[in-house]
Amino acid sequence: MGDRYAHVGRSATPEEQAARARAFAIDPATMTSVRLAIDADGGVLGHAALRRLQHGPSVEWELKRLITVPAARGRGVGALLVRAIEADAAAAGATRVILQTGDRQPEAIGLYRRLGYRPVPAYAPYAGVIAEGLYFAKDLA
Template sequence: MHTLQRTNSANNDFIELVKQLDADLATKDGDDHAFYNQFNGIDAIKHVVVAYENGEAIGCGAIKAFDNEAMEVKRMFVSPTHRGKRIATAVLAELEKWAAELSFKRCVLETGKRQADAVQLYQKNGYHVIPNYGQYAGVENSICFSKSIE
């Protein structure tokens, strides 16, 4: 059984999980990691969800304002030993609920095409592919998604 906690980017458990995420992405993204990493700072993110199991932080995700109508989902991660338990789906659903409570109408996100598990997660949770936005426009390995949360 896992529990979810709403917090912010100053949360020490979130900071530790992000370190694991960055190490995982450095391996998967290879030579592209430096490009993506520049967009993944966690300074002053006000909306973070951390998943716990028996008091241990096992997963996380965050949202930050993208524009007046959308929140961008960032820093989604579940520790490898806890994958396959629908934790990422629970974190994502809580982030979407929080965004809706803040009167946003949709969530957007970017992931890498090499992140097959992430692509599958977003598709099974109702996200659809959109043209790459912002800094990801024209980036071959990026895939962007959107979901209405109204």
């Protein structure tokens, strides 16, 4: 990802850089589920996590850190991980899952759209901070 977003933050002020760092920071206490995909030999193919975001009285469930190793891409591993996180969210009482991704990740954007995610407005903690962010949600039925 570094090369795709190398331009981001070059002209940012220290305050803007700190705001970005806060937006992307994850409190481990908010992580409710982590899923790994492994191959028959025990090698990791990818992972994803679920974060509980509390905004005052409302709660959102956010898909975080969906990553697949290059050799696993295009083999359904990402979709498998997303579905597992959606199941975890539903089991926790979620009615939808939200996520943030970058505008320079067409593969991820395509995956999310194929899985039924639709664009939504930016949400905290990214709103007003992550200009290159794209935001999606999927209702769980």
